[in-house]
Amino acid sequence: xxxxxxxxxxxxxxxxxxxxxxxxxxxxxxxxxxxxxxxxxxxxxxxxxxxxxxxxxxxxxxxxxxxxxxxxxxxxxxxxxxxxxxxxxxxxxxxxxxxxxxxxxxxxxxxxxxxxxxxxxxxxxxxxxxxxxxxxxxxxxxxxxxxxxxxxxxxxxxxxxxxxxxxxxxxxxxxxxxxxxxxxxxxxxxxxxxxxxxxxxxxxxxxxxxxxxxxxxxxxxxxxxxxxxxxxxxxxxxxxxxxxxxxxxxxxxxxxxxxxxxxxxxxxxxxxxxxxxxxxxxxxxxxxxxxxxxxxxxxxxxxxxxxxxxxxxxxxxxxxxxxxxxxxxxxxxxxxxxxxxxxxxxxxxxxxxxxxxxxxxxxxxxxxxxxxxxxxxxxxxxxxxxxxxxxxxxxxxxxxxxxxxxxxxxxxxxxxxxxxxxxxxxxxxxxxxxxxxxxxxxxxxxxxxxxxxxxxxxxxxxxxxxxxxxxxxxxxxxxxxxxxxxxx
Numbered sequence: 001x002x003x004x005x006x007x008x009x010x011x012x013x014x015x016x017x018x019x020x021x022x023x024x025x026x027x028x029x030x031x032x033x034x035x036x037x038x039x040x041x042x043x044x045x046x047x048x049x050x051x052x053x054x055x056x057x058x059x060x061x062x063x064x065x066x067x068x069x070x071x072x073x074x075x076x077x078x079x080x081x082x083x084x085x086x087x088x089x090x091x092x093x094x095x096x097x098x099x100x101x102x103x104x105x106x107x108x109x110x111x112x113x114x115x116x117x118x119x120x121x122x123x124x125x126x127x128x129x130x131x132x133x134x135x136x137x138x139x140x141x142x143x144x145x146x147x148x149x150x151x152x153x154x155x156x157x158x159x160x161x162x163x164x165x166x167x168x169x170x171x172x173x174x175x176x177x178x179x180x181x182x183x184x185x186x187x188x189x190x191x192x193x194x195x196x197x198x199x200x201x202x203x204x205x206x207x208x209x210x211x212x213x214x215x216x217x218x219x220x221x222x223x224x225x226x227x228x229x230x231x232x233x234x235x236x237x238x239x240x241x242x243x244x245x246x247x248x249x250x251x252x253x254x255x256x257x258x259x260x261x262x263x264x265x266x267x268x269x270x271x272x273x274x275x276x277x278x279x280x281x282x283x284x285x286x287x288x289x290x291x292x293x294x295x296x297x298x299x300x301x302x303x304x305x306x307x308x309x310x311x312x313x314x315x316x317x318x319x320x321x322x323x324x325x326x327x328x329x330x331x332x333x334x335x336x337x338x339x340x341x342x343x344x345x346x347x348x349x350x351x352x353x354x355x356x357x358x359x360x361x362x363x364x365x366x367x368x369x370x371x372x373x374x375x376x377x378x379x380x381x382x383x384x385x386x387x388x389x390x391x392x393x394x395x396x397x398x399x400x401x402x403x404x405x406x407x408x409x410x411x412x413x414x415x416x417x418x419x420x421x422x423x424x425x426x427x428x429x430x431x432x433x434x435x436x437x438x439x440x441x442x443x444x445x446x447x448x449x450x451x452x453x454x455x456x457x458x459x460x461x462x463x464x465x466x467x468x469x470x471x472x473x474x475x476x477x478x479x480x481x482x483x484x485x486x487x488x
Contacts, residue, residue, distance in 0.1 A: 021101075022058065024065035028073040030057060032453040037428045041080050046087040048454050053093050053104055054231075055238040055452025056215040056259050060106040064094065131440040132473040137272070137418040137462035138337050142386045144379060145336050154371040161367055166358040167351065168194025168343070169370045175377055176343050185318040185327070190348040193355060194365050198302045198330040198342040203229045204354050204361070205298055205326055205344070206263070210235040214262040217255050219247050221449040221458075223272050223300065226265050235262075239451025244412070246271060246278035249285045256293050264290065264297045269304035269313055270417030273449050273460040277415055283313060287320035296324040302333050302342075305384040307416040308392035317345065326350070331376055333418065334387040341365065341373040391418060394463040394470070401471060402461075405478030409459075419462045427488055428456050436480040441473045 027049075034048035035041060052058045064070070067081040074081075085102050088094040096102045163169055173192040180187035195201040202225060210216060212234030218226060220239035227237045240255055241248040246268055255261070266286060268278040278286075290297040299316045317325040330342030346354070358364075376383065395414055402409055402422065411422040424432065429445030436443050446458035461477075463470060 021063040022065055024069040024073040027052075027065055027070065030453060031074065032455060033457055034074075034454060036426075037447075037454065037456040038431055041076055042083040042087065044454075045074075045076070045080060045084040046091075049084065049088060050091065050093055051450070051452050051454055053088075054236055056236040057238060057452065058104050060104050062104045063100075064102045064104070066101065131437070131442055132465075132469055132476065133442055134461055134465065134470075134473045134477070135442045135444050137460075137464050139333060139387060139391065139418060139464045140466075141336050142383055142390070144383055144386060145376065148375050148379060149336075149372065152372050152375055154368070160371075163367055164364045165355075166364050167355045168192065168365055169367065172370045172374060175374060176345075179377060179380065180315075180327075180345055183312075183314070183318075185315045185345070186321060187345050188348070191345050191351055193344050193346070193351050193358065194370060195342045195344065195358070196362065196365055197332055197340045198300065198328050199225045200361075201328045201330075201342050201344040202226055202265075202298065202300070204357050205328075205346075206230055206233055206235070208350075208353055208357050209263050209296060211262075215259045216263045216265060217252065217259070217261045218265040218451050219267065219271065219274075220451050220453060221274060221446060221455060222265070222451045223267060224448055226298075226300075227451055237451050239453055242271070242274060242276065244276060246276045246282060247286070249282050249289070252286065253289055256289060256295060261295055264295055265300065266297060266316075267300040267303070268316070269301060270306060270414065272300075272303060272417065273419050273444075273458075274421040275412070275414035275417045275419060277311075277313070280313070283316060284319050287316040287323050287325065290316070290325055291320050291323035294324065296326060298326045298328060301327055301329045303417045304329075305334055305380075306388050306391060306418060308388055308395070309415055310388075311415070315345075331373060334380075334384045335376045339369055339372065339376075341369055388416070391463060394467075395420065397467065398461060398463040398470060398474070401474040405474050406481055409481075418464050419460050422459050422461055424457050424459065427484060429459050430456055432459065432481060432484050435484045436477050439476045439480045441476040441480070443477060 030052060031048045034044055037044050067078050067085065071078040071081045085094060085096060089096050093105055094102050095105050160169065167173065170189065172194055173189040176192045177187040177189045195204065206229040210230055210233045214235045215238055216230045216235055217238050217240055219242040221242060230237050238255060238259055240252045247266055268283055270277055286297060297316060301315065305312055315327050317327050324347065326344055326346040328344045331339055398420055399411065399413060402411055408425050409422045411420050414420060430447050433443050433445045444460045446455040465473065
């Protein structure tokens with residue numbers, strides 16, 4: 001099958017040709033719910049177009065639609081489009097020339113708007129110390145973990161205690177390889193790199209594989225720790241539509257053909273923040289695409305085992321062993337977040353390269369932490385079950401609270417994970433989050449998780465807080481929502 005035959009009609013890259021004119025109707029379709037948010041229509045339109053430029057859908061030389069054509073397609077005045085193009089020009093994202101229209105600037109790599117330079121993930125750690133934190137999805141330690149920590153008595157081997165291998169303790173790498181094998185994924189110790197949590201694993205992969213101007217494909221809403229890492233490297237994050245069954249694989253293939261990414265990053269198992277779980281055929285298709293196009297896939301698996309119905313899908317690497325799949329996991333979501341033990345499984349050659357990168361970052365992972373991780377991994381089955389059962393009850397309780405305090409919000413019951421993805425019927429999630437903060441509860445709106453197209457109509461609500469705290473937090477959120485909606 002040729003590349004041309006693979007490119008279906010649902011093109012993510014909606015250009016006619018490099019340097020051609022973008023059709024107004026197609027651009028309107030990719031802007032998403034751009035009109036929902038803070039600021040004037042002009043500012044919001046400029047931000048939405050800037051996101052498409054940053055994500056790589058609009059490339060240097062592409063000519064934007066004529067002001068009148070775009071205004072008709074998105075039902076605004078021509079003056080709004082003219083002013084939005086003016087803001088983009090001020091940010092040096094587009095060039096406007098008399099007689100030739102408005103084109104995307106040719107030096108996009110250096111022309112990121114200042115409003116995008118702040119890491120989006122920062123806001124997830126900015127809860128008021130005196131308020132209720134519904135920002136972070138950090139589960140409480142199971143009692144079994146507390147018991148294991150108290151009983152932990154490692155053998156004080158001088159050789160082991162002096163170990164500073166950036167790849168991790170050999171005994172831990174072997175144990176993790178065995179864990180992968182037990183779950184159906186071929187692995188050897190040479191394929192394992194131990195890290196300070198899954199976030200460091202993600203950052204190391206991005207640092208090694210992404211260069212300035214490179215495109216990384218991911219879900220249209222994604223974990224900001226990934227998107228921020230890519231942008232810090234000067235790369236461009238392009239979001240592929242995510243639906244009830246995870247990432248749209250047809251659109252993903254079209255984006256591979258059109259944008260030539262260096263990496264695909266997916267969170268197919270109890271996705272953060274939407275909670276979706278990809279069905280088997282879609283997971284197989286992603287693995288096949290990785291093998292057929294030779295594009296590495298970073299599979300974020302940290303929430304795979306927090307499963308309310310007991311279903312834990314196999315890794316993408318197990319589905320297609322010849323695909324360049326990098327699997328990232330950690331103890332954080334089902335054991336102890338504060339221990340900061342994560343790992344990745346990849347091709348041994350890439351592991352050696354990442355080992356060199358790791359040596360420059362922080363040398364190695366704490367040996368006492370790695371030794372404690374061995375005890376926790378021995379009880380992985382029990383710990384995962386306990387965490388899943390606890391949060392299945394918590395998610396059901398949160399759904400009841402939303403029905404009581406926020407009955408007009410939409411939220412699908414999750415099958416796993418630690419958060420609920422709730423949709424507002426009207427208004428801006430960002431504005432609501434600010435109003436909620438004034439009532440002493442911190443929540444994150446959809447813009448914190450945006451990959452490229454701006455979405456501002458969802459709130460992520462973790463159900464990891466103690467029951468009484470969750471009840472008080474949702475009650476305050478309901479009060480903030482009623483105040484906010486009365487002002488619309």
